[in-house]
Amino acid sequence: MNKMLTILKHEFRQTIKRKSFLIMTASVPLIALIGMLGYPFIMGLFPEPEMPEKIGYADNTGIFTGYTEQPGLTFVPYPTEAEAKNDLLAGEIDEFFIIPQDYRATGQVIRFTMEGELAPPPGLTKQISDFLLSNLLAGEVTEELRRRVKEPLMLVSLQLDETGKIIEVPHPLIAIFVPYIFGFLFMISIFSNSGRLLQSVSEEKENRMIEVLLSSVSARQLFLGKILGLGSAGLLQMVVWLVSIRIFAHVGAMNIPALGDLVIPTSMLVLGLLYFIGGYLLFAVLYAGVGSIGSTEKDSQQWASVFTLPAVVPIMLLSVIAQHPDGLVARILTFIPFTAPITVMMRLPNTTIPLWELALSLTIMVGSIAVGIWVVARVFRVFLLMYGKRPALREIVRYAREA
């Protein structure tokens, strides 16, 4: 037990001293900081298109005389198209439009502008449309009805659970952002940490340190000490990331108002931590096994990609999972231990995952870790001492049974 702690401490210390680890750990707060500081600057690079303040119009129907003062915008009437054009060229107005005589029948309005644009700005279209609507309805309906016709839909959506209670739906920003960020950070952290474990094991094998170590400690102590040591380093990294995201979200809310609503629920943090630990342990156990089997680091890494591939599946299916968080695909991926951590993190913000699904998923996860430890602890010692040749799958199965 004490020796396992010694290994744990040694691995932890060696890991946090590594440049790659330090860079990786600092990267998230750094990117967040740059984003925070750079946001106003980047926004400055893309100035909001200047909204016209004065719009001329030539009305050939005689209906559109009122409501010329809209918020932030004045409609200036002109008797003819030529006069409007002159004022536009002189810079008196920003643009103008003509309402033809047959407007009531066709709804056609012809707009003249000197700005190059892909499509008329939506804000402007809405304001012109409001202006036309208000004039069309003037005197026909009450003022209240006129305003309602302008904004007939002020939508408030609420989600109900099976018992009919209202479920709190997170901010839409969370629904899009958080699963993406979480999935990504998860993937990076789990793979970089279990990858480091693979490296550490195969390095010790390549350096012929294994036999020296096994003359002092048991294979199980070595194996667990390494997994836990590197795991604590990974956990520390995750904590640094989460804390920095939280701090920057607080600070950033001053600059970017939307961030103020980005409160990550505690349940999500707890589940995130559980799945992070579970996911890391699963991959760590497998990678340690792979590291013991391969004869060099390169060799082992090739083997490891067999396990890495399925774990990336949820990232590839991001849109499917985000759109149908309770769909069949999302649920199946929740139960497969390799894909569970990232899938659950993607589903969480968009739906309430039933408790039984989470319980089953975590149980399968813990079960596979236990089976993994059992198998790997058996083959670990044998293969660590087997240099130069890589065993066939048949041999691995035989040793796992016999050892």
Added chain:
Amino acid sequence: MDTIIIAVVAIGVTVSLRSYLQRRRRDRAERSSPGSSEEVTTTLGWDSRLSPTKMLPGEKTIEVCRVHKSFGGKEVVDDISFEVRSGEIFGMVGPNGAGKTTTIRMLMDIIKPDSGGVKILGESLRESTKDRIGYLPEERGLYRRITVAESLEYLARLKSLTPGAAKSGTDNLLHRVGMFQNKDKKIEQLSRGMGQIIQFVTTIIHDPDLVILDEPFAGLDPVNREMLKELIRELRQHGKTIILSTHQMNEVEELCDRILMINKGKTVLYGELSEIRSRFRNNSIFLECEGSFDGLAGVTGEKNHGKFVELFLDGKTSSREVLAQLLARDITVDRFEVSTPSLNEIFIQVVKEEP
């Protein structure tokens, strides 16, 4: 939640800061007392630390009883039994692939025997026994990316040494082998021979009662080879039991008290080295002299080796009687030696006799 996270971070920072400060204090203390670190101990660097072995001389340190091991149907160790007594240097000899390393791995509980029993220091090997054994494997290496001192201290800690003992042990032994100045270098910056010596140091850093050395001389230059032999003899003087496994018979002849010779997984010879050698005596004499030695009684034949002649005796006549005959003649004898075959010759002879 925020408070928990901040608390965790704060604890982490405190711990790392504390260990950093401790290290700085230690470094400063070392620099302020150069006498203790610069002074090169002339005799035995680790003398002060070496404790007398807990085993009584002559007691059985290792008992191996009818051990078998096969890999993939091939019998690698086939019914081997032997004992190692406390305080002796025990040689395990045989050609490459004879089963020496497998036997040693079974001693160290790295490989489990298919059948048979192994007892070390009076008990079957447990995790705690490992702390009393120093093992230098044939397949050995060192961490390349960390410093010599870090490697040594870590490996000493894995032998249950306290951090302080691990550190002082590292310093003492590095002084003893004259490598203290390389303490903070990484292994990849050292020569291969230096690395080998460091590996030996890791083997004995925890003052083990039993030292198992598998091919310790492989890849060493003559100077380091002599230093290693000297270190091995020093260990013996302190009552340590040493197992020396090698295919270089001459090293065994020089150092060992008793040997086990194995070939193809089977015991070929086992016993006192001197007894084995006298058993394999050719009953011949090497003679170098000026003058005629024809017609000596009891000599059945002779073989010319160029500078000297080998005389074969009839089995009834002793070498003393031959020498007496020679001295009676008026000739100058430059060399008169009862031939004892080298271990190498014995090995070749024994293996040839095998069916």
